[in-house]
Amino acid sequence: MSNLQKEDFSAWYIQTIKQADLMDYSPVRGCIIFKPDSYEIWEHIQEEFNARFKEEGIRNAYFPMLIPESFFTKEKDHIEGFSPELPWVTEAAGEKLEERLALRPTSETMIGTAFGDWINSYRDLPMEINQWANVFRWEKKTLPFLRTSEFLWQEGHTAHSDEEDARRRTMRMLQVYKEVIEGLLAVPVYEGQKTPSERFAGAVDTYSVEAMMKDGKAVQAGTSHYMGTKFAEAFDIKYLNRDNEHVYAHTTSWGVSTRLIGAMIMVHGDEQGLVLPPKVAAKQVVLMPVGPWKKKPEIVERLEVLQKDLKATGIRVLLDDSDNSPGFKFNEWELKGVPMRIEFGPRDMENNQVMVKMRDLSDKVAVSLDEIMDFVPKALDEMQVRLLETARENRKANEYTNIDTLDELKAHIEAKKAAGEVPGFVLAGWDGELETEAKIKEETGFTTRNMPFNPPVEKTTCIVSGKPAKHTVWLARAY
Amino acid sequence: MSNLQKEDFSAWYIQTIKQADLMDYSPVRGCIIFKPDSYEIWEHIQEEFNARFKEEGIRNAYFPMLIPESFFTKEKDHIEGFSPELPWVTEAAGEKLEERLALRPTSETMIGTAFGDWINSYRDLPMEINQWANVFRWEKKTLPFLRTSEFLWQEGHTAHSDEEDARRRTMRMLQVYKEVIEGLLAVPVYEGQKTPSERFAGAVDTYSVEAMMKDGKAVQAGTSHYMGTKFAEAFDIKYLNRDNEHVYAHTTSWGVSTRLIGAMIMVHGDEQGLVLPPKVAAKQVVLMPVGPWKKKPEIVERLEVLQKDLKATGIRVLLDDSDNSPGFKFNEWELKGVPMRIEFGPRDMENNQVMVKMRDLSDKVAVSLDEIMDFVPKALDEMQVRLLETARENRKANEYTNIDTLDELKAHIEAKKAAGEVPGFVLAGWDGELETEAKIKEETGFTTRNMPFNPPVEKTTCIVSGKPAKHTVWLARAY
Ligand SMILES: [Zn+2]
Ligand SMILES: [Zn+2]
Numbered sequence A, B: 001m002s003n004l005q006k007e008d009f010s011a012w013y014i015q016t017i018k019q020a021d022l023m024d025y026s027p028v029r030g031c032i033i034f035k036p037d038s039y040e041i042w043e044h045i046q047e048e049f050n051a052r053f054k055e056e057g058i059r060n061a062y063f064p065m066l067i068p069e070s071f072f073t074k075e076k077d078h079i080e081g082f083s084p085e086l087p088w089v090t091e092a093a094g095e096k097l098e099e100r101l102a103l104r105p106t107s108e109t110m111i112g113t114a115f116g117d118w119i120n121s122y123r124d125l126p127m128e129i130n131q132w133a134n135v136f137r138w139e140k141k142t143l144p145f146l147r148t149s150e151f152l153w154q155e156g157h158t159a160h161s162d163e164e165d166a167r168r169r170t171m172r173m174l175q176v177y178k179e180v181i182e183g184l185l186a187v188p189v190y191e192g193q194k195t196p197s198e199r200f201a202g203a204v205d206t207y208s209v210e211a212m213m214k215d216g217k218a219v220q221a222g223t224s225h226y227m228g229t230k231f232a233e234a235f236d237i238k239y240l241n242r243d244n245e246h247v248y249a250h251t252t253s254w255g256v257s258t259r260l261i262g263a264m265i266m267v268h269g270d271e272q273g274l275v276l277p278p279k280v281a282a283k284q285v286v287l288m289p290v291g292p293w294k295k296k297p298e299i300v301e302r303l304e305v306l307q308k309d310l311k312a313t314g315i316r317v318l319l320d321d322s323d324n325s326p327g328f329k330f331n332e333w334e335l336k337g338v339p340m341r342i343e344f345g346p347r348d349m350e351n352n353q354v355m356v357k358m359r360d361l362s363d364k365v366a367v368s369l370d371e372i373m374d375f376v377p378k379a380l381d382e383m384q385v386r387l388l389e390t391a392r393e394n395r396k397a398n399e400y401t402n403i404d405t406l407d408e409l410k411a412h413i414e415a416k417k418a419a420g421e422v423p424g425f426v427l428a429g430w431d432g433e434l435e436t437e438a439k440i441k442e443e444t445g446f447t448t449r450n451m452p453f454n455p456p457v458e459k460t461t462c463i464v465s466g467k468p469a470k471h472t473v474w475l476a477r478a479y
Helices: A009-019 A036-056 A076-085 A108-118 A163-183 A230-235 A259-268 A293-312 A326-335 A346-350 A372-397 A406-418 A434-444 B009-019 B036-055 B076-085 B108-118 B163-183 B230-235 B259-268 B293-312 B326-335 B346-350 B372-397 B406-418 B434-444
Strands: A023-025 A032-034 A066-068 A087-092 A095-103 A127-136 A150-160 A190-193 A205-212 A218-228 A238-240 A246-248 A250-257 A285-289 A317-319 A340-344 A353-358 A364-368 A425-430 A471-476 B023-025 B032-034 B066-068 B087-092 B095-103 B127-136 B150-160 B190-193 B205-212 B218-228 B238-240 B246-248 B250-257 B285-289 B317-319 B340-344 B353-358 B364-368 B425-430 B471-476
Touching (some): A009 A023, A009 A259, A036 A163, A076 A230, A108 A127, A108 A150, A108 A230, A108 A250, A127 B127, A163 A250, A205 A259, A218 A230, A250 A259, A293 A340, A293 A346, A293 A372, A326 A340, A340 A346, A340 A372, A346 A353, A364 A372, A406 A425, A425 A434, B009 B259, B036 B163, B076 B230, B163 B205, B163 B250, B230 B250, B250 B259, B293 B317, B293 B340, B340 B346, B346 B353, B364 B372, B406 B425, B425 B434
Parallel strands (some): A285 A317, A285 A340, B285 B317, B285 B340
Antiparallel strands (some): A023 A032, A087 A095, A127 A150, A218 A250, A238 A246, A340 A353, A353 A364, A425 A471, B023 B032, B150 B250, B205 B218, B425 B471
């Protein structure tokens, strides 16, 4: 058994996603190919979010990808935040354009312009739209799924009559993100507020859900922003209220992206490869004939019946009757993270049973063929719940809440490194000053992840200044 | 009642899609905003195709949008066909790029490069992938949905071990297109082969399904291409066959786009506005209280029950209990093309009935509340079938198969114009020469749509040269 995940997590990650056939590099810097096995995970994520958005009364739409340069300059913080990363179209159909067009990094400016046109009266509010789209951020360091020059995401944009309603939407979507990321991807997250320096460019308040990877590093899994009237002022999103006054709307935006795929892999994967939560796995069950060759036809026929029966109940099932050896197949499907393997050979046939191996458990169990149809969905549901619990336990084991000074933090990081362990998430008090936050990053590489709504404990003194803490923050290294 | 559709079809089209809230223009030339009511139509189209692709064993994936210039130059015909319309990224993150990157107009070159890497042995074939994506063609004349600088589409790309298998896939997808466009959008199409001059840039053979709009003009609704080994040679898609020889794969591609939305509107819309086929309508049924105000609460309560019951059976239903007058609401929902309107007032309550108006029929019918739950899905199914039949009749009425010379064609077009009627589709004999085809276009504005597989009659002499016809072709003006 390999020790690569433990010894070199990054190498393990790249090797695993390549071998499991999830992605390939492309000739365009930082742009990856989402191969069918990863794209299908994304489709399951989309299905779940679309169902949630519908419940919330949010409708999908599609806006142009190209954004005129002049749009960006309307909101000062926004352009400052994004301009270093923008790719530009400067020519089309053989002619130089009069104005450069950016490949959207996000659509606040495009949708803000449209909202400015569409919203006239309080009757038009709230206006709540979501878009599934490709977006571009030309970043220096890229990592498949987690940080790519082009990625796929959903971006919700809403406009409201007042702050209260806009803040309610902001917080509600953060909650939806938590529910879906935990419920579907089995990735536990901390919800909280970003510090001012980590806010979305142009937002009044940014909230996030943050997940811990197996190497202890953080992934920002989703964000939700309250914009106040800043974008409304920049894009003239005004409406006539019930008192017949023209006033600015309050806007929000919120998004999750294909980085969720990377986070899910880094939370559940093990030395054998991927471990996929059943709800998003392209294949939930693989059926495999085992044992002496001669018996194969009747064995395969029985498995075909089982495959058909399982398929009919909506289970995503595959029968691998290829000529490869069982050992080869075991490895292959474990690497690909298929949640359940069902083996069936001549002896099993005699005993009217199959052998079942769940991807996240080490033992095989015998299950009677009379009970298998009830067993499979139940076992998949249990695995879904178990993965979240296991991830919570892993996370808990790597949370540190007793570190009170920067020296202690440095010592903690050194000690973990020396022991070949992960430094994880550290809960700290923070005096709310930009300088103390910057100093943490500078001296340790840890950054503030968020100020959690429900921290395990409240920290009372700032980890840098020793002054009374204004906030309790999660610190971690981040992807 | 307006006569706009009859008198100025283009003006009717633009007015209808704007008033029905399907789209808005954007500040980027030729790029439109797909508002929720049109985007949802697209989502229903996607659902149906995804189900079909799955049945065919074709899986979705996602490839980078930006294509290095050098990729295009690998297949000569391909670059010649597309280069006049490409937008280019030339700078990113503040630096000029070493190589320009095109915004994909289609992904043969990107996916061809990947297939070249992924395909090694006959065991890897067929490789069959579909992508849902935004694509760009910077065209001079644009028209919402039908021809936009950025549009949404699916593009299928497959590689096969031999010509036979590749041609089978090419023809099969054309058939899938016909089934879905007729079955879901109720738009009848002619399937046939494109003439060489109308082939996809780089294809050996291009096939299309062509639809006739109410103004007699044609919309190419879907295309399927057999590439031979041309792209395989350009992108080195070679495999080791069973005889241990390295040989080129045979590839195909096929696509439909958001122009289907425009075609559907132009086939079914009428002077009152949109007429949406029930299978793709965002709302299939609108419930409306009518009659004296005082009775309203109990009327609305009964409609709320009906709404809930219909929703539970999967019907997409809306209750409009706004304060607008019934006349205003009738117009609004007719304009938006909602297939079924159900009215309910105090007298209906006494009679235990509702009044039902189907969008495509002029009479209202009374339906007992005891039978309404059976009635609604049945009436929607019937409307779906009826729309296709009506469209077939409209098309039949505008097909001309007795025109044998270019002078007759010109006279036909003039006569129709003078009568305020549409010139429609003309079936003609063609000698297969590029010059005769060019002459038709030059002198009449009609172009060859396709060489139909099942023409109503076989034409025997060329409409231009009078020589024996090699092919029977549909001629029409086209969008
Ligand atoms: Zn799936
Ligand atoms: Zn729908």
